């Protein structure tokens with residue numbers, strides 16, 4: 001596996017893939033790779049001849065006071081894991097390569113509607129940062145296909161809409177969330193949890209599952225279920241950010257007739273913010 005840090009090197013290699021008629025897959029990440037990321041790499045291998053994984057901790061999607069500086073950077077470990085997966089190329093640019101004129105002067109991509117509410121409300125500017133950097137990565141790598149995780153459900157919806165609205169010629173594949181044995185969604189931020197917090201963490205997935213079961217059982221009392229789930233999270237030691245029952249496609253609050261529902265949740269354990277979701281069909 002090769003690792004490149006500059007756009008010039010990346011472009012030269014992508015050009016040679018194109019000359020050989022290869023189908024290119026992209027897996028955008030922020031590094032500190034775990035089994036969730038590696039499942040995306042495996043899926044990309046099924047859909048493409050060569051797989052480019054990017055590692056870039058994108059400052060534009062972090063708000064003031066968030067964990068940009070603390071975010072784990074583990075390039076050597078990540079390289080070993082990608083090598084073992086048969087990943088073809090790792091693109092790990094420094095900030096100066098992606099934003100040579102600085103963040104303030106950077107052209108930005110705004111995706112309306114699906115980026116509003118939920119994480120978009122709690123992290124103002126976050127999805128603008130995500131859409132901007134993902135559109136840039138698409139232009140840098142020019143992949144045929146790109147793979148993202150459903151763990152970041154709203155992010156995936158934002159990227160799908162951006163691709164549709166801007167006619168970007170990339171197939172977007174979403175992959176189900178990979179979990180630890182106790183149900184906790186794998187995430188780089190799980191590494192911030194203390195041993196005691198890690199024990200409590202699976203309650204987030206459990207409460208999503210219990211609420212999903214109540215919905216499948218026929219309950220339409222969305223507001224009541226949301227309040228009960230937030231109270232249960234608090235009782236489990238979390239500080240809930242949101243627990244919302246939404247229409248799976250629009251991400252707007254669910255209406256009684258909706259058949260495809262998604263439960264979106266974010267909650268803090270100490271200073272660590274965890275997100276998770278569950279989709280059901282009635």
Ligand SMILES: Nc1ncnc2c1ncn2[C@@H]1O[C@H](COP(=O)(O)OP(=O)(O)OP(=O)(O)O)[C@@H](O)[C@H]1O
Pocket residue numbers: 028029030031035036037039040147148149150151152175176177178179185186187188189190
């Ligand atoms: N448990 C998981 N299962 C499937 N995909 C995942 C999982 N965790 C992350 N991903 C996907 O990996 C890609 C890169 O995500 P990222 O590098 O932010 O990882 P992360 O572990 O979610 O980190 P963070 O703690 O910042 O949320 C995204 O498409 C994300 O949805």
Ligand SMILES: CC(C)(CO)[C@@H](O)C(=O)[O-]
Pocket residue numbers: 028029030056058061130133134152155
């Ligand atoms: C898609 C992404 C790599 C853009 O920075 C990031 O938001 C992530 O890791 O999910």
Ligand code: BAL
Pocket residue numbers: 061062152155
């Ligand atoms: N996994 C989404 C990236 C972020 O939280 O900034």
